[in-house]
Amino acid sequence: MKNLIIFGFFILSLVFVQFxxxxxxxxxxxxxxxxxxxxxxxxxxxxxxMEGSMNVQGYDVSITTTRLHMKGMRSDxxxxxxxxxxxxTPEKGIIFMPIQGMSTPTxxxxxxxxxxxxxLDVQSSLLNYKEKGTTVELLGSxxxxxxxxxxxxLTYKNGIVSTYFIGKNDYRLNKTSSKRNINGTDTDVESTxxxxxxxxxxxxxxxxxxxxxGEMVYDKIETNIPVDENIFK
Numbered sequence: 001m002k003n004l005i006i007f008g009f010f011i012l013s014l015v016f017v018q019f020x021x022x023x024x025x026x027x028x029x030x031x032x033x034x035x036x037x038x039x040x041x042x043x044x045x046x047x048x049x050m051e052g053s054m055n056v057q058g059y060d061v062s063i064t065t066t067r068l069h070m071k072g073m074r075s076d077x078x079x080x081x082x083x084x085x086x087x088x089t090p091e092k093g094i095i096f097m098p099i100q101g102m103s104t105p106t107x108x109x110x111x112x113x114x115x116x117x118x119x120l121d122v123q124s125s126l127l128n129y130k131e132k133g134t135t136v137e138l139l140g141s142x143x144x145x146x147x148x149x150x151x152x153x154l155t156y157k158n159g160i161v162s163t164y165f166i167g168k169n170d171y172r173l174n175k176t177s178s179k180r181n182i183n184g185t186d187t188d189v190e191s192t193x194x195x196x197x198x199x200x201x202x203x204x205x206x207x208x209x210x211x212x213x214g215e216m217v218y219d220k221i222e223t224n225i226p227v228d229e230n231i232f233k
Contacts, residue, residue, distance in 0.1 A: 025138045028150045028166060029126050035171035036204050042123045045069065045203060047227045052218035063216070069122045072232030088116040089232050111181055114158045125154060126164075133157030141168070144192075149174055172196050173206070199223060 033039055049066045062078040070090065077084040079099045086108075087094040093108030093116055108116065118125060121132075129136055139151040142165060149165040156162070165175040177190045193206035201223035209216045 025136055025152070028138065028152065028171070029129065029136065031171040032126055032166050032173070033124065036124060037202065039127065041202065042127050044224070045123050046224055048122045049220075049222045049225055049227075050205075050218050051220040052216050054214045054216045056214050066227060066231065067119065067122050068227045068229065068232075070120050071229060072227075073116070073119055074231050086116075087232055088113065088120065090117065090120065093117075114160055115178075115180065117158070118156060118160060118162075125156070129154070139163070144175055147174060170196075172204075 033042065036042060046069050047067065049064070051062075051064045053063065054061050056079075059079055063075060065073065065075045067073045073088045075086045077086070077097075077099075082099045084097045084099055085094075086096075088108070093113035094105045095108055095112075096102055096105040125132070125134060126136070134157060135155040137153040137155075139153050142149050142151050144165055148168045150168060152164040152166065154162045154164060160178070162176055162178040164173060165177075166172065167174050173193055175190065175192045177188065179186050180189045181187070189212065191209055191211045193209050195208040196204055196206050198204050199221045203221075203223050205218070205221050207218045207221070
């Protein structure tokens, strides 16, 4: 009898720990959503156009990215006066980079397409994540540049896994990390985000981001503007 009672307490403790962890995950997610403007505000976001620039190996690169929620994304990239572009839709991914010697548009690899399609969700991957088939786990916390962050592991419905680092001080997304197969090699791909500002539409964005390509600085971000779907064809 004593052993059965101890076993019963053991089972209850496991249930309690799992329940408490789930609540902690949802608490972090809810505060992140609130920091980004709130659930209702994000649900009203339908399109985003971001204009910015970066310097890559001494070249000034101008990038304009237009996204229409769950329908398409197009990045127009101008390098040394040469026009390049990338297009992603729920069905396809196209790359045309004459600056890299391409003479015709090329299909993205399956992995490039799966990773890129996650960006079609302009409202945030964490918004209503359960309904989207995404699993989110709390992996503890981690210090980044003197800032303590919650560490969340996101496993998307398509199998892509990404780690989000959300600041405990302001619940902003400070960093993402994932593994990608680049030229046959598994590579850690990290991006950091800073300089959060509210645009004219009342939405919060990081106007600076850093990745292996360099630092991207956005000077204009528009939201809920009309988008011609023909730009994704």
